[in-house]
Structures are given as structure tokens and as C-alpha cells.
Amino acid sequence: MAVLQNNVTASPLTPWSQNLVEPDIHHTAYVHAFSNIIGDVRIGENVMIAPGISIRADEGNPFSIGANTNIQDGVVIHGLEQGRVHGEDGKPYSVWIGKNSSITHMALIHGPAYVGNDCFIGFRSTVFNAKVGNGCVVMMHALIQDVEIAPGKYVPSGAIITNQEQADRLSDAQPEDRAFASHIISINDSLRAGYRCADDIECIAPVYKTTHTHTGPTTLDLPLQPKTQPSSLHPDIVSSVHNLLSQGYQVGTEHANKRRFQTSSWTSCASFNSHNAGEVLKYLESCLQDHQGEYVRLIGIDTNAKRRVLETIIQRPTDHPGQFEVTTIGQKVSTPSSSHAVSHASAPTGANSELVTTIRQLLNQGCKVAIERADKRRFQTSSWTSCSAIDSQTESAILAAISDCIANHPHDYIRAIGIDTHAKRRVSEQIVHRPGQSTSPSHSTSTASSSSNTSSSFNTGSKSTPANTTSSVLDLDAIESISRLVAQGCAIFTEFADERRKKSNAWETGGQVSGHNAAEIVRSLESIVRDRSKSYVRVIGVDRQAKKRVAEKVIHRPSK
16 A cells, blocks of 8 residues: 555655655654655654655655654755665665754755764755765755765855865864754754644643633643743843853853944953843843943853853944844844844944854854955956954954954955965955945945845945946956955856857857966956957856866856
């Protein structure tokens, strides 16, 4: 019989599989009715399968999902008919997912693929034809393909890991990363038990207050956190304090007037040595009252790693009753009553979230950050000059150095450089300031339109780059793309097409563009574009080691 349940079915008959293989699901696992499991899928003890999941072992098979693992909403697991990995039992699998791992919302695991024990795969990340070792933490929107990642590594959000050299440069996951992954496991195990219990009256009855005598709705006796005295603080602040204390972090505060805030010169308030939520909230209320009319931010400190894990602005000079905004490292959380966007808590005035995120990714990968500048003439020839050296490897110090460089050279282009000190090469180049942008954007906002105008570069102000500041032949976006590819060690090739060939995508292959650095390659391309002015010209970035294209960009279109 092919059909087991509405959402659990045997694999269909195909040229590569003549058997109606059914899923094997442990009786302690929970599979939501709105998920689909097809074919030879082996699900272990205490596994949580959330709504909206598709696990199809109808092409590549079998799949194995280890004990205590959670597969969250929207995950897709599938496999190619060819290609296998070896599980811990030594047998071949199309997809192997180990024990105590989290595959989070909208992730894609496509076989052949191996995800080890105690791993965390973040939202919308993809693992294909790859192995992720035990204890790895992969953050959001990452691509892992054709590589093997060693155990215990950290993959930052947005990373594209498609060759082994990139995989070998990844930094180790920190204790707080692993603690976070373990916390997700425990949360989903509680959900699994709760869902399994929901349809069992004997199971759920003890949860309710059977001795409640009033006639109102029954309530659950589930104390989620220690009871504290009522606080005048916003609920989001109270929640942040509880979250920090529950993870064993120390809580502190800092304050700054408007002038010191612009230079990121914060002063500590009285230290909160207590781990009692009620006492900490009292200290926090006292600090806010003592420094009314100033900026105040909440600090979460990991005393073991001796570093900050959270910086959240909880008061501003312009705040009024009923208004509350929180800006946290890496994200912005605002209540509906908030009326304006704010800049990053620890960033220098005007630094946008994209710049902050990229710097954090570089630091997480163990890279060093440097700053370069160029006037309009030198920018066109890609002749950059270094700004003052950055000795610190802390995010706030790097952002402050970028802010200083912009303030000292407002009429120059400023770019941030990511340097792999082990490989002794640049891994990224991003322009963070252009001539004509505001150098004191203390109330700058990021909008959809401004972000679309900046393309792949950062915009620390609200003013777009004038077209006449770019090369006379290549536009600014093309120069930035070429520089970035060269910094990544890619070879640059060209392709050409007339109007007819472009419509049919039949491009004529050109040769490799000569040049020892980005400036020489840009000059060579300018010459090529002049010679082929009546054709479409596009550049191809080729990863020499992987021998494959990594980028395609049209840099010239014939005038109509």
C-alpha cells in the first residue's frame, strides 16, 4: 500500500527505483500534518518536523535525520539521483543530517549533502554537494556548495562558500554561537513534546489548573521566567534584560550627550553586578532618571569571552512619553509609535547597517580591515592612498576610524578593505563614501530608494553619486565590480554581442583581459570598449581554482 498518511507516502515507481519504499519514522518524532515526507526517509528519535516542510527521497535516496534534530517551517530536503555521502554508519546516503542539529526556516538541503551532529543551518541557507562538519554554525542566507567545512566552523550571514580555499579560511564558532544552537534545540524539543501532547487528554490535563474555582477561561500554570516587581520600563527593555540574564551574561549601561554620541564616546553608568532581574531593572530605571536628556544604551557582556554581545540604545534626548526605539547590533527594532529611522548603536554617526554587517562578517572570518582614499582623478585610475592604520580589531574602533577618515577627507572617495592576513591578499573592497555626500549625517535615514541607487557599494549619506564623477568610458558600478573580482583573485574575461546575438544570448568569447592589478585591467577594458563601441560588452569573473564563472556583468551597451 503506497499511501501511509495524507502527508507521508512511499516513493513512486521510477526507472531508478522499482520499490515502493516508505518513510521510517520513530514513534517519538512529531511530523506536522502540513508537511510532506516521501520515500526512503529515516527519521530518528525526538525529531521535530514543523509545518510546510517538503522531504522528498523520490530521486536521490535514502535520507537520514538523526535523533533530537529539528526541521523548521519551509525547509526543503531533496537529492540528485547521482551522488552520495557516507553517514556515520558507513553507508551511502543522498542526504545525511546528524543528531541534535537545527535546520531552520526556509533552508535548502540538497543531496548529495552531509550535515553533522550539533549543527545550526540558518534561515534560507543552502547546502548542496557539500559536507558540513560536526558543531558548525551557519548563519542566514549563506550558500555552501562543492566544499567540505571542518568541524566547529562559523559561516557568517550572506557568505558564499564555493571553493575549498574559502572553506579553509572560516573562523571557529564561538561558545555563545554553540550555546545559541543548543538553546534552539531545547526550544524545539519542548515544542515537539507539546504538539504530541496536544491531542492526548491524559497528557495535557495535568498541565491545566484543575483546582481553579473561577468561571473564566482556564489558564496554564507555566511560569516562563522569574517573577519581578512591576517596572516602569518598556516591555522590550524588560525582555532584553531577562534574555541576557537567562544566558548568564552581565548587564551594564552607558550614557553620552549629543556631542559625545557623535564621536561614539560613551561613559559607563554604575555597574550592575547583580544577576537578579528585579535589582537590575531598578538600577536601569535609576540610570535613565539620572541621565535624562542624554543617550543611554544597554550593554550585554559575556564575562568569560570578555566581549560585548549586545548594545541597545534605550533612551535618546528627543524621546517623549509613548515613544520608544531600540537599535541593536545588526538589527533595528522599533515600536509602531516610532516615527523615524535610527542609525546603528555602536556605529559612528551615519554608518548604515550594510556597512556594519560587512565589517562584522570580515572580523568573524579573521580578516583585517583597512581604509583607503582617492580624489576624483586618482579614483578614475584606481590609484588609492591608505588612510591612517587601524590597530584595533574591534568593530567600534574600525567604524570610528572610517568616520574619522570621512571627516578628514570629505571630498575624496573612501573605501573599506578586507584583508586575509594568512593568504596575504584582499578579499573585499567596498566604497563607503563619495564626494558630495554629507559628512555629518547625524539623522540620516536609509530608504529603499537610496539603497537601490548604491548597488553593491555602501552609502553613508543620503545623496547619490553624480554620473560625471565616474570614468568617461566605464561607469562607477562597473569599476567597483571589476575591482571586487580582482581582489577576490578572479581572472577577467570579455564577451561581445550585437543586438541580435544578445537577444538570443549567443555571446562571442573574447580573451582574458591583461593587467597586474585592478587599475591596469580597467584601463585595458576602456580600450576594448572603445574598439567595440557598437557592441554589447560584458566582463566574466572566473575562479581560477574552481575553473568556473562566478560573475557576469554588462559594462557597455551600444548607443541607440
